[in-house]
Amino acid sequence: MKESGSVLVIGGGVAGIQAALDLADRGFRVYLVEETPSIGGRMAQLDKTFPTLDCSICILAPKMIECYRHPNITLLTYSEVEKVRGSAGNFTVEITRKPRFVDEAKCTGCGTCSQKCPIIVPNEFDMLLGDRKAIYMPLPQAVPRVTTIDKDSCLYFTRSVCKICQKLCQAEAVDFDQKPEKINLNVSAIIVATGFSLLNPSVINEYGYGRYKNVITSLELERLANASGPTGGHVTRPSDGKIPDKVAFIQCVGSRGLGRGVSYCSSACCMYATKEAILIKEHKPKSEVFIFYLDLRASGKGFQEFINRAKENWGVLYIRGRPGEIIEDPTTKDLIIFCEHTVRGEVRRLEVDMVVLCPAFIPRESNNKLSEKLRVKLDEYGFFKAEDASLVPVDSNIPGIFTCGCCQGPKDIPESVAQASGAAARAVEVITLTARREG
Amino acid sequence: MEHRRIETPKIGVFICHCGINIGGVIKVPEVVQYAKKLPNVVYAEENLYTCSSEGLSKIKEGIQEHHLDRVIVASCTPRTHESLFRATCTEVGLNKYLFEMANIRDQCSWVHMKDPEAATEKAKDLVRMAVAKASLLHPQEETEIDVIPSALVVGGGIAGITTALCLANQGFSVYIVEKEAKMGGMLRYLHKLYPTMRNASEVLNQLVNEAKASKNIEILTSSVVKEVKGFIGNFEVAIQKGDEKTVNFEVGTIIVATGATDFEPVGMYGYKKFDNVITQLQLEQLLKKGRLQNLKRVVMIQCVGSRQEGRSYCSRICCMTALKNSKLIRESYPDANIHIFYRDLQTYGQEYEKYYREVQEKGVKFIKYLPEKPPEVSLGENGKLNVNVYHSLINKQIEISADLVVLSTPLIQHEDAKELSQKLKVPLGPSGFFLEAHVKLRPVDFATDGVFVCGSAHWPADVGESISQAYGAASRASIPMSLKRLHTEALNALVDEEICSGCGLCELTCPFAAIRIEETKKGRKAKVIAASCKGCGACGAGCPQMAISMQHFTDEQLLAQIAALAEVKS
Numbered sequence A: 001m002k003e004s005g006s007v008l009v010i011g012g013g014v015a016g017i018q019a020a021l022d023l024a025d026r027g028f029r030v031y032l033v034e035e036t037p038s039i040g041g042r043m044a045q046l047d048k049t050f051p052t053l054d055c056s057i058c059i060l061a062p063k064m065i066e067c068y069r070h071p072n073i074t075l076l077t078y079s080e081v082e083k084v085r086g087s088a089g090n091f092t093v094e095i096t097r098k099p100r101f102v103d104e105a106k107c108t109g110c111g112t113c114s115q116k117c118p119i120i121v122p123n124e125f126d127m128l129l130g131d132r133k134a135i136y137m138p139l140p141q142a143v144p145r146v147t148t149i150d151k152d153s154c155l156y157f158t159r160s161v162c163k164i165c166q167k168l169c170q171a172e173a174v175d176f177d178q179k180p181e182k183i184n185l186n187v188s189a190i191i192v193a194t195g196f197s198l199l200n201p202s203v204i205n206e207y208g209y210g211r212y213k214n215v216i217t218s219l220e221l222e223r224l225a226n227a228s229g230p231t232g233g234h235v236t237r238p239s240d241g242k243i244p245d246k247v248a249f250i251q252c253v254g255s256r257g258l259g260r261g262v263s264y265c266s267s268a269c270c271m272y273a274t275k276e277a278i279l280i281k282e283h284k285p286k287s288e289v290f291i292f293y294l295d296l297r298a299s300g301k302g303f304q305e306f307i308n309r310a311k312e313n314w315g316v317l318y319i320r321g322r323p324g325e326i327i328e329d330p331t332t333k334d335l336i337i338f339c340e341h342t343v344r345g346e347v348r349r350l351e352v353d354m355v356v357l358c359p360a361f362i363p364r365e366s367n368n369k370l371s372e373k374l375r376v377k378l379d380e381y382g383f384f385k386a387e388d389a390s391l392v393p394v395d396s397n398i399p400g401i402f403t404c405g406c407c408q409g410p411k412d413i414p415e416s417v418a419q420a421s422g423a424a425a426r427a428v429e430v431i432t433l434t435a436r437r438e439g
Numbered sequence B: 001m002e003h004r005r006i007e008t009p010k011i012g013v014f015i016c017h018c019g020i021n022i023g024g025v026i027k028v029p030e031v032v033q034y035a036k037k038l039p040n041v042v043y044a045e046e047n048l049y050t051c052s053s054e055g056l057s058k059i060k061e062g063i064q065e066h067h068l069d070r071v072i073v074a075s076c077t078p079r080t081h082e083s084l085f086r087a088t089c090t091e092v093g094l095n096k097y098l099f100e101m102a103n104i105r106d107q108c109s110w111v112h113m114k115d116p117e118a119a120t121e122k123a124k125d126l127v128r129m130a131v132a133k134a135s136l137l138h139p140q141e142e143t144e145i146d147v148i149p150s151a152l153v154v155g156g157g158i159a160g161i162t163t164a165l166c167l168a169n170q171g172f173s174v175y176i177v178e179k180e181a182k183m184g185g186m187l188r189y190l191h192k193l194y195p196t197m198r199n200a201s202e203v204l205n206q207l208v209n210e211a212k213a214s215k216n217i218e219i220l221t222s223s224v225v226k227e228v229k230g231f232i233g234n235f236e237v238a239i240q241k242g243d244e245k246t247v248n249f250e251v252g253t254i255i256v257a258t259g260a261t262d263f264e265p266v267g268m269y270g271y272k273k274f275d276n277v278i279t280q281l282q283l284e285q286l287l288k289k290g291r292l293q294n295l296k297r298v299v300m301i302q303c304v305g306s307r308q309e310g311r312s313y314c315s316r317i318c319c320m321t322a323l324k325n326s327k328l329i330r331e332s333y334p335d336a337n338i339h340i341f342y343r344d345l346q347t348y349g350q351e352y353e354k355y356y357r358e359v360q361e362k363g364v365k366f367i368k369y370l371p372e373k374p375p376e377v378s379l380g381e382n383g384k385l386n387v388n389v390y391h392s393l394i395n396k397q398i399e400i401s402a403d404l405v406v407l408s409t410p411l412i413q414h415e416d417a418k419e420l421s422q423k424l425k426v427p428l429g430p431s432g433f434f435l436e437a438h439v440k441l442r443p444v445d446f447a448t449d450g451v452f453v454c455g456s457a458h459w460p461a462d463v464g465e466s467i468s469q470a471y472g473a474a475s476r477a478s479i480p481m482s483l484k485r486l487h488t489e490a491l492n493a494l495v496d497e498e499i500c501s502g503c504g505l506c507e508l509t510c511p512f513a514a515i516r517i518e519e520t521k522k523g524r525k526a527k528v529i530a531a532s533c534k535g536c537g538a539c540g541a542g543c544p545q546m547a548i549s550m551q552h553f554t555d556e557q558l559l560a561q562i563a564a565l566a567e568v569k570s
């Protein structure tokens, strides 16, 4: 069944995907705009998800593909929202499709081009721990399953040589002359679902991120633990490739801070650290895993039980306290953590092989620009502000524009998904009201 | 049952590497070679990811080029991927019931990760069994059902009202059934709402009035669900209104928004023994009515009856409730001395951490206690309460005297939740709250089609979270109601009327009320209601005449699979 009316969804993470699918199943035309080459967002980068330990991409991939195949969804990846005008029921939107220099309609995603491309650069999707080529697919399950040429590293664009990919592509999909394309859309409502970034923990200087090789972030760990990640699923130390025996997690890195980082709590890190601790234990049951925390925030469904299991069944050790400093042994690259154990009131010195920092969720950098285009307010931290977070939690200050998921602030997946469905329902309300007024 | 055996089936087998999830353990090329030699297999290939757009194109090409009439994918689990592969088959004209899956990831490469040889052999076994079944598959027609565009919302709290209004604004008609005489739920008993500090009654009245004014909403108070029959699209509902009257109507979908109730900490920390030991909910009442006088010293104890043996969960809302009420007390009694004894404070997200800081700045003191050394409340000689606690941050036992001790108790499920869950055929989880279809990706759906959940019926939630979910449930429920017609899986029980003796055992066995005895020309015979039947097989297992078989899981097909397993490997 087909309804008249259409909706623009900005951001193709799990929240944007859910909102798009609900609206499309409901019969509305949906334009899903994603700035990177593939939809999937952060969830596609995760290895498993708490508290059920489902394989993240395995449960997300079917939804990603559903978006691709859905007759009511137009996927606009590698695209940006340029201009927005109008009001609820009647927005005009200008979108730029950035040139990916590969014809989406022709590319079969066979990967021959990537195999033969001579340029190797770090893959953003793998948090720069793994490599990709200049012509690449960010992840094997990319949707759409087509390649993209990264202009900044491609030999043809930087030095006018090569074109190997074009010569090899049997589908004749490589097109070095592709130009940016402008698309104009008319939509009744807009849903913003642009998600979040992580704070670069090098601002918390004393933890040595960026200086000490074996201090990594939680998202980097997700990629290491993932079978299609840079180490083929082996959690190894960056300095020597050894599987660590002793790992420490540090919570609230840049969160709940006064001064540096942000003052708020990032909500999901107590739980995902517990999950990652279990993953390490699963990979190597004899390893010792410590979690330094301030308060354990485990108030979602089944969360406290998950923490209890981590303690009792897996032997994960929780230590209350915020470490003051980490020092690296320059020869072994082992790390020494200094921390006041607040519950026992003593200063502890703990030597470990690897440290995992759980950095603060922060707003996407692009939020400022996007909020200006949409005339939607941001909160004091730069997240999209709900008009009234407790009564109309998905409405923005502009009627007809809704927000959901982590673009509003830290959340876990089920909260993002429930809210995304909620934003879809509000968008339908707007469409219905406009239709009633006009009809 | 009609036996339509196609003379020589042409089976295609697609074996997935799932990146290295399968390919890293199982020798996929060897399994492909093995599959090619199996009876009726005319084509087999391997894919890096069969579920990728490329993999799906390969299936379609395979069907067209090799005229396949049966397709098997050996990969992951049907739970997440079957619908995708079936749809792919349908796109090129193959009936989706001619598709079969073998789970060689969860059942082989994952569980036998350490033994690649055995995992590979087991994958071959599973493929051989799938081939045996596929040869006997039949195309099936699905039943179409009409969907009544109206919904039943059980529970008239903030979540129920919100979901009802959202659906009503989209043009659906909605019944709200509330067991109390008044609408509003827990918010009726609250004073102010964190984080906005608006009056709960104002917030509530506005919504209740909107619901009352909506011409699409019918409100039934002092009413409970008596009986629910039927299935998605056509639920026949009987409501018990008051003592005598029964109201009957039909709806297409049902949303559970029955909220939760608060735990009464009888026998804990002197509750009901000493006058001035109360719960947060009682404190809300006193604050609302302005009944508190001369408060000098207040102690609040967190996690009373939660995060302990027997009730292990954290109730999510009680930390913020304590902060809110201590803030309110400090505002009315600026020199009241307030201590909050906590274990971990749940002030998650941007707003709540800021709120915590404000409360700290207002001078409320926080003491972290250990669950193994909980506080003790006793009555002092001066008639005041004494609270003794081991202060874990300074390693000392301390004593604080108090005029009022407030216990932060968790939200727990209603006693009648179990009954409702049975009537609606939806489950409760281990902590007693309603259990959704998938914890991660289907947070407001039930596994039972057409039934949804929101608010604190699902899990303790604040107002904002309950409302987000209420909108979410409205979205999910609106989908089938706007489609107006639905297809149901052709996985029904099939009755062979020649053999059926009409004994009626199946009718008693079926948990979904999907089979009943009817008078026919040939006498009493069992009849299946296609749209309600879930294909669970209970009736078939119980039938003494062996008159019932399961469509798409026939005895013949299952026996063929077992025979294939027992076969000596060539």
Ligand SMILES: Cc1cc2nc3c(=O)[nH]c(=O)nc-3n(C[C@H](O)[C@H](O)[C@H](O)COP(=O)(O)OP(=O)(O)OC[C@H]3O[C@@H](n4cnc5c(N)ncnc54)[C@H](O)[C@@H]3O)c2cc1C
Binding pocket: A010, A011, A012, A013, A014, A015, A016, A033, A034, A035, A036, A038, A039, A040, A041, A042, A043, A046, A048, A049, A050, A051, A079, A080, A081, A193, A194, A195, A196, A198, A218, A219, A222, A268, A272, A275, A364, A366, A370, A404, A405, A406, A407, A411, A412, A413, A414, A416
């Ligand atoms: C290390 C780590 C582990 C985690 N583990 C878990 C877990 O186990 N379980 C769990 O429930 N949660 C977990 N989470 C939280 C989870 O990642 C988030 O809840 C979820 O990803 C939020 O989804 P989203 O769609 O709101 O945002 P995102 O996943 O960030 O998606 C946003 C999308 O929008 C796109 N986008 C951004 N800006 C624009 C723009 N201007 N125009 C167009 N597109 C744009 C982005 O490219 C991205 O694709 C974890 C988080 C981290 C950091």
Ligand SMILES: Cc1cc2nc3c(=O)[nH]c(=O)nc-3n(C[C@H](O)[C@H](O)[C@H](O)COP(=O)(O)OP(=O)(O)OC[C@H]3O[C@@H](n4cnc5c(N)ncnc54)[C@H](O)[C@@H]3O)c2cc1C
Binding pocket: A390, B154, B155, B156, B157, B158, B159, B160, B177, B178, B179, B180, B183, B184, B185, B186, B187, B190, B192, B193, B194, B195, B223, B224, B225, B257, B258, B259, B260, B261, B262, B280, B281, B284, B317, B321, B324, B411, B414, B416, B420, B454, B455, B456, B457, B461, B462, B463, B464, B466
């Ligand atoms: C002490 C306390 C303080 C709180 N303070 C705040 C606060 O400041 N801010 C905030 O955001 N949240 C607060 N909360 C949480 C808030 O109460 C919940 O978020 C909210 O009540 C959830 O709404 P609901 O509609 O899901 O459930 P409820 O409010 O519980 O409503 C459910 C309704 O369903 C009805 N019902 C139940 N069973 C049946 C049945 N079988 N048949 C028919 N009807 C049925 C009930 O009678 C009730 O009317 C507080 C909670 C407590 C206990």
Ligand code: SF4
Binding pocket: A102, A106, A107, A108, A109, A110, A111, A112, A113, A114, A146, A147, A168, A169, A170, A171, A172, A173, A174
């Ligand atoms: S561009 Fe060509 S060679 Fe590269 S993946 Fe696409 S079809 Fe294959």
Ligand code: SF4
Binding pocket: A113, A116, A117, A118, A119, A134, A135, A149, A153, A154, A155, A156, A157, A161, A162, A163, A164, A165, A166
């Ligand atoms: S032309 Fe560019 S993308 Fe193509 S192979 Fe050469 S370097 Fe790689």
Ligand code: SF4
Binding pocket: A251, A252, A253, A255, A256, A264, A265, A266, A267, A268, A269, A270, A271, A294, A295, A296, A297, A358, B348
């Ligand atoms: S969720 Fe836990 S680790 Fe993350 S900021 Fe909050 S308290 Fe710190």
Ligand code: SF4
Binding pocket: A299, B302, B303, B304, B306, B307, B313, B314, B315, B316, B317, B318, B319, B320, B343, B344, B345, B346, B408, B410
């Ligand atoms: S919200 Fe706070 S008081 Fe309530 S159970 Fe959780 S930790 Fe305890």
